[in-house]
Amino acid sequence: MKNIIKEFRNFLVVTTLSILLPIGMLMAQSNYTLQLDSINATGEQGDFLLAPIKLTNTTNQGFYIKIQRIERTIPETWSSCFCYPVCLAPFVDSMEWWVDANETITIAPNFNTDPVEAGSGYVVVKISELGQSPADTITCTGSTLGATSVPEWVGETMKLFPNPANSNFLIRFDQIFSGTIEVIDQRGAIMVATYTFNSSFFEQEISQLPSGYYLIRCISIHNKVNLLRLVKE
Template identity: 25%
Template sequence: MKYKFTLTLLAILAFLGGSTIQAQSFAVSPSNTVTATAYSNDQVLMTINFDNLLPQDTLNLEWATISNSLKSSWSVTLCDYGGCYLGIPSGKVMDPVPPSAHGFLKLTVTPDNNVGPASVSFRVWEVGNTASEVTVTFSIDALTGVGSLELAKQVDMFPNPATRNLSFHLPEKLAGSELTILNLQGAVISNRTLAAGQTEVDVTALPNGSYIARLETKNGTVNKRFLKMN
């Protein structure tokens, strides 16, 4: 009888040990669905964070694309904690996320004149813990921005690609506009005020890659992408 009891107890302990429920290791913020309105030829940037809830351990996250209705003619860049990709890949594994930090998916979209609603959804989970899986969605309503198109035509930016200097030419009515150079992760590289006429901006120190020149004018915002190449 004692022998049978011992075997039964061991079986119960083995069952409990094998069915341990793993706690959720990350939290989604600001929400599982992020929405934005974008105008044709204007850039929109959206981010969903995955906060590491493990007090002392790194968080290893993986993601996969579920659905994607973004227009093929749009300029689309997706970044995660570890890299940036042109278009929407089928999936990736992020770099390990340190404690008290967060992984993320960051979507940058510039619609063209092919406007309308669109969205892209992803599955995100901790590697080895499928029970932690969540679904997140970026939803965009792209509208025709006639005013933005006309404004963009008034701002000349050249050469593109740029090697040493990036030149901007503004009409008198746009004098005093604020120029901000950002990388594709949305980090500000530099900013300055532009006068009317031609202004040259030194981009020699920028690493090779793609950047956004954002011009805040009295009549609205103009976003132009440029490539830095040595």
């Protein structure tokens, strides 16, 4: 009888926690919570779409979490990777990260979309405290199907080299170029922005940037946009 009463009390505690948990938040483990209100990303063709998952360590001790991508369904011309704190290679499906006591981190599955064709895709990830179970299973989506315009893509009017690059890259323009050249990481953050005037060649130093995939966006003084992709070694 004592065991039955004990099990009933445990049931009440677990049930009460489930009822009180806010909408948009999961908690497979008692040591962390997940905020999922931004996991359905939308944008225009050519955008880096982020579907961030916020994880909060609710304890006074740090621990490792394990992130595993168990499914990826995206258009052939898209790629997808994890970003935290830098973007990893698209083929990396599993990783482990340390979370300090009471720290909140953002894990950002990323969709690198096609610059012309609209589409949609999704990835399914599992998150758990390392060595513990059960895990939270989360589906993150990305879509450009609702875009109303197609970004101008005229990358053939310029050449980027070397690619991959290590310490610097160069752009050779087929026509004289004046405008701003931006280096954008896969979180969509502008890492470098430089203005150049009446240039046929442009050189940018990038040794300080983490390895990964970047978008080079060239915006002319006439607001024409040229997009190039760069791999930083």
